[in-house]
Amino acid sequence: MFLNVHSYFSLRYGTMSIASLIAEAKSLGIKEIVLTDINNSSGCMPFIMKCREEGIRPLIGIEFRRGGLFLYLGIAKNKEGMKELNDFLSYYNLTEQELPDTPPLFEHAYVVYPFVRFGKTLQENEYIGVRPTEQNQLFGKDTIAIQNKLLALNAVTFSGKLQYRFHEYLRGIDLSTLLGKVTVADKCEKTEYFLPAEEIENLYANYLYLLENTSILLSSCCMDEYKFGDRNNKTIKTFTGSVSGDEDLLEKIALAGMVRRYGNENEQALVKIKAELKIVKEMSFCAYFLITWDVISYSRSVGFHHVGRGSGANSTIAYCLGITDVNPIELDLYFERFLNSKRSSPPDFDIDYSWDEREQVQQYLLRRYGAANTALLGTISTFQGRSVVREIGKVLGLPKTEIDSFTDPKKDKYNQDNPTFKKINALYKLMEGMPNQRSIHAGGILISEEPITYYTALDLPPKGMATVQWDMYVAEAIGLDKFDILSQRGIGHIKEATELIASNKKRYIDIHQVEAFLKDEQLNERLRSGDSIGCFYIESPAMRQLLKKLQCSDYRTLIAASSIIRPGVASSGMMRNYIYYFHHPEEVAYLHPVMKEQLAETYGVMVYQEDVIKVCYHYAGLDLADADVLRRAMSGKYRSSDAFAKLVNKFFEKAKETGRNEKTTEEVWRQISSFAGYSFSKAHSASFAIESYQSLFLKTYYPMEFMVAVLNNYGGFYQRWVYVHELKKTGAKVHLPCVNHSEAKVTIEQEDVYLGLVGIQGLEDYYIDRIPYERKLNGPFLNLTDFIKRMDINLEQGIILIKIGALRFTGFSKKELLWDIHNQLGIKALKKPITELFKLPPKQYQMPELLDEPLEDAYQELELLGYPLTMSMFDLLKTQYRGDILAKDLINHIGKTVKMVGLYVCEKTVRTKRNSKMWFGTFLDVQRDFFDTTHFPNNTPIYPFSGKGCYLILGKVVEDFGFPSIEIERFTKLPIRDNPFLV
Structure with a gap:
């Protein structure tokens, strides 16, 4: 009888999680519920799954609101009905229009209007809802003709009086107002909680037909068409149109790639590829590989550089398809880390592009596979940390100083007896981890076999591409595999550096030919010295120190370094152990013979995620499935703390059964748990190491172009001036910005480098773009007057350019130019650019000698660039x-x-x-x-x-x-x- 149930996915409105509202209903003997969150379907799929676990009949829909106004309720009759509701909401989200007063006629969904719409002419699928508090308004009304159109509208938003107060705080946070200013219209009714069946009957005792109508309507709804479970993949099933076609194409291009990567007669590669193909076919992942290959093929065709990383780099097929540049045979990577018959969750490839190219690749996928079946993956941001305290404090109207005192952990012990602090702390415990807003996943894209609105409505975040309303965990539970199209600045460095080398040196670099890079002694010497500023992943102080401590001079050592630098390994002391044993391998004291057998390559230290699986399997005796779940838990990709705790217990129990020493097992577990989600897979580290070598190659042989590329892609670990400093070390002649030479970005010609206009603090975007454009259109600027006339420059912007030296081509000092621009513009800017038939020479004035001082120039550079260029x-x-x-x-x-x-x-x-x-x-x-x-x-x-x-x-x-x-x-x-x- 509950047509209108809100979970906490009714953001900053509902108070209950999916699990808690189902538990509440079950405790009261309620057999069916309709989840109808406000303007979203985020919780619908998890709701169906959880209800089935608990023996409750799940029904779903959406409550549609415009602002705070309740318009109508949509209740799906079936899967098609949910698609209709999701399509309807998606249309208005994606077109950024307000919801209408009346929805279209749904074929497979009911519409329930609030009682204020009583008297409206109703379509066959439309009804009027009557809340318990509204029954008295039926008295005296002629309801005979529409009696079968009236329903008992019981809404649920909270659980108990305490949660109603919590609901009020959430409304205050949502409306950014004080608690006392939250009106009755802003919040739910005080009766919106679950009641047992007998109490519902008592509430509607005078109008029992409302309950009968409601029961009939609910009995006509069914969500059994939704099928979930392991291996129930909803992702697009084929690439070519048939399973056999996919299998043939994948095998064909994999074998062709094998010849390119390994040659014609590499028996080991052939055996490995055949074995991988068998698993891929058995697990129906051919389409996934082919779609990823298609993305790579497209991006290469338009000149984009990519890096394939993550566990997918364990695949020899991926290496042969050009998805990754990591050679799994050389590094003894096992494919089962990526895909195995016991793996319950879908794997994915992480494909990195330059930050300014990723969106084009995402758009290609949307075009290639259709808007109906393709969308960006969402994520749910939750209330976290001390920011929650601030939100509550604002609603309470507390002064900033008091809120600050409550958010300072050092003052917690002094606040313990403060009643306001106690209240905030109680609310904090209720709010922490609750959904706060929907957002976009870092790079995930979903491609479904059937229209994606069967499972979710779509949002239109600032990115401008349709986005599902739930996160990767729901996608995984449904059976949708994600394609991770990510971005990073390091690839932008590499991409632009190769372009600059081509234009400045007329040399064309194939950056994917990494085999030669790995054997290049000059690159390895630079690696050993830690001279790696600007190079992806190896430029931070901690990483440069590690390179020097290891005297790292080869690819394999760099792979290990890329993993042991992670906080989990470093904080546990294992990084220090690794460095010591790297230099003294003869002193390695293995905890157990199994550790020596499995971890000899890393001197007994667990460095990679794969090491967790190895140790759990070979030392403790967990099966591979449990070992992989444990590994996923360590990497933060597993939600259930209860399931994790059970696995920990199982680890110790199985180790004991196997006859392992208890103290040894405790130390083994300490080393495993210290990873705590920070370790990399070996293939992931190898991918990073390859990109590091690509950067090292460019920095070593084309240092000027490389550092310009780093600057133009907004650096990396350090502030901008560090990269300018590094650029000057290459022998480049670095010039201040100049209106007759500079573009928006940094430019290089031979050894002359001009800083870009975009780096001048306070210079407006209009002039950053317009100055180079005008120069290209009508030639170099002749003098200050010519610049003023052609650019319509105002006094403030002109002064900035003069102070940074951007008009030094005139031959006049900054002070002379400042005098002149004030004389020409005063405090007014020209209204429009002036086009002259004849060029008239500027008037000449006799001025006193005005000289620039180097120290003053340095201060102006410090002000406008953030660092001095002409002075140290x-x-x-x-x-x-x-x-x-x-x-x-x-x-x-x-x-x-x-x-x-x-x-x-x-x-x-x-x-x-x-x-x-x-x-x-x-x-x-x-x-x-x-x-x-x-x-x-x-x-x-x-x-x-x-x-x-x-x-x-x-x-x-x-x-x-x-x-x-x-x-x-x-x-x-x-x-x-x-x-x-x-x-």
């Missing part, structure tokens, strides 16, 4: 002191206290085991070499850094596996010279 930050210091030693000499001063001057690059904050903060700093010395510092809590103020600039550093030189750094004793920022413009 060291040159801005008041002191001439540059330290007693340089970074390159630190290794010769181990154990000594030294004094240095360093230019701040970045810092990293970490917490010690005692929960106090410490920091790691990275600096450049006066010769532009990097060095690192460690700031322990005892020797450090609350926050040691004071922003950009140079610091005087006193500390002890320490060494870790041959890598020197400084443990800070004293540390202060050095003052710089006064800006002459302000003196």
Whole structure:
């Protein structure tokens, strides 16, 4: 009898999860429920699955609202009816129109209007709902003609009085208003909770026909057509139109790719490909491989560079299809990590593109497979962390200072007796983890066999492409495989660098021919030295340190380094163990013979996700299916904490049954659990390592073009000035922006590099785009007057360009140009660009000599670029002191206290085991070499850094596996010279 049930997917309105509302209904003996969340169908599929588990008959629909106004309820008769409702809502979402007062005539869905629409002429499928509180309004009305069109409309939004109050807080948060200003119209009725059948009958005792009508309507609805379960794949089933056609095509292109990758006579490759093909065919994944191959083929045809990574790189077929550049045979990767007959969840390929090319690839998929069957994967953002406290505090009308005190964990113990804090804390526990808003998955795309609106309505987020209303976990449960089309800046670096090399050096690089890169001694030497600024994944201070500590000079070591740098391995101490045993393999003490057998390659240290499976299977005796579930739990791809806990218990029980020593098992488990979702699969690390080598190749042989590409793709780990500094080290002549040379982006011609207009702070987008366009259309600018006339520049924007030196081509100093532009524009800008029949020379004025000062130029560059280009930050210091030693000499001063001057690059904050903060700093010395510092809590103020600039550093030189750094004793920022413009 409950036609109108809201879950917490009625965002910031409903209070109950799918599981809790079903549990509540079951406890009251309720046999059927209609889930009708507000303007979405996010919870419908999980609702059907959970109801079937609990023996409740699930029915679904949507409550349609315009703003806060309840328009009507849509209840699906069957699967087709749900599609009608989803299509209807999707149309208005995707066209960004308001919902109409009356929906179209649905063939397979009912429409229930609120009682305020009583008297409306009703279609065959339309009804009027009567809430318990509205029955008295039937008195005196002529209902004979429409008696069979009246239903008992029992809404459910919350559970119990406490949750009603919770509902009010959610409404306050949704409306961004104070709790006291939430009106009756803004919230649900106080009776919107589940009641037992006998109480419902008592409520409608005078109008029992309402209940009878409702029962008849519900009995005509059925959701049995929805089928779920393992291997019930809903993804598009074929690529060619037939299963046999897919199998033949996949085998054909895989074998052709094998010849290209391995040659004609590689028996090992042939055996492996045949074995993989057998599993792929058995598990009906041919179409998935072919669609991914099709995406790669398309993107290559339009000149896009890609990286295929993730567990899919375990596949030799994927390697032969060009989906990845990781050679599984060379690295002894096993295909079963990606796909095996016991795997219950669908695997996927992660395909990375440049950040500015991904959307075109996504659009290709939408065109290729049709809008009806293709959509972006959604995600559900939840209320998390201290931001929840802030939301509640605002609704309560608390002052900012009080809210701040409640969000500071250090003050929790002082707030324990504060009644307001207690109230907020109770609400926080109810809200944490609840859905807050729908969003877009990082890159997932779904391609369904049947129209996707059978399963969800579609949203239109800012990205502008249709997006499903649920997340990857629901997609997986339904049986929809996702295609991950992702993006990263590193690929943008590689793509643009190859383009710049082609235009600037007339050389064309096939960046996918990585075999030669892996054997190149110059690349391996650069890797060993940690000289990798700008290179994907290996440029951070921590990674460069690790490369040096390992003396990493080959592909396999880099693969391991890419994984052990992850927090889970590092925090457990296993990273340090790995480095030590890497240098002293003879000292490895394996926990158990099984560990030696399975982990000899990584010196007994679990480095990869695959190692978890190996150890769980071979040491503890878990079967591969359980081992894989455990691995997925470690990587954050498994939801159920209860199921995870059961697997942990099973791990210990099975290990005991196998006769393993209890203490050894505890240590093995400690090492496994320390991964905690941070480790990579080996294939994933190998994919990253290949991209790192591609970057290393470009940085080593074409450093100028590579660094320009890094700048144009908005850098990586570091601030922009670090990459400009690195560019200058290549020998490039780096010029300030110039209106007669610069484009929006950084440009390079031979060794001359002009910074782009886009890097000038405060310069409007209009001028960033218009200046290069006008120059190309009508030639270089002749002088300031010509520039003003052609660009319609205003005074403020003109001053910015003059101060950065962008009009230095005129031959006049900045001060002369500033004088002139004020004389020409004053405080007014020209209304329209002037087109002259004849070019008239500008009037000449006799001015006093106005000279630019280098120090003043540096300050202006610091203001407008964020860094000085024509001067070093060291040159801005008041002191001439540059330290007693340089970074390159630190290794010769181990154990000594030294004094240095360093230019701040970045810092990293970490917490010690005692929960106090410490920091790691990275600096450049006066010769532009990097060095690192460690700031322990005892020797450090609350926050040691004071922003950009140079610091005087006193500390002890320490060494870790041959890598020197400084443990800070004293540390202060050095003052710089006064800006002459302000003196």
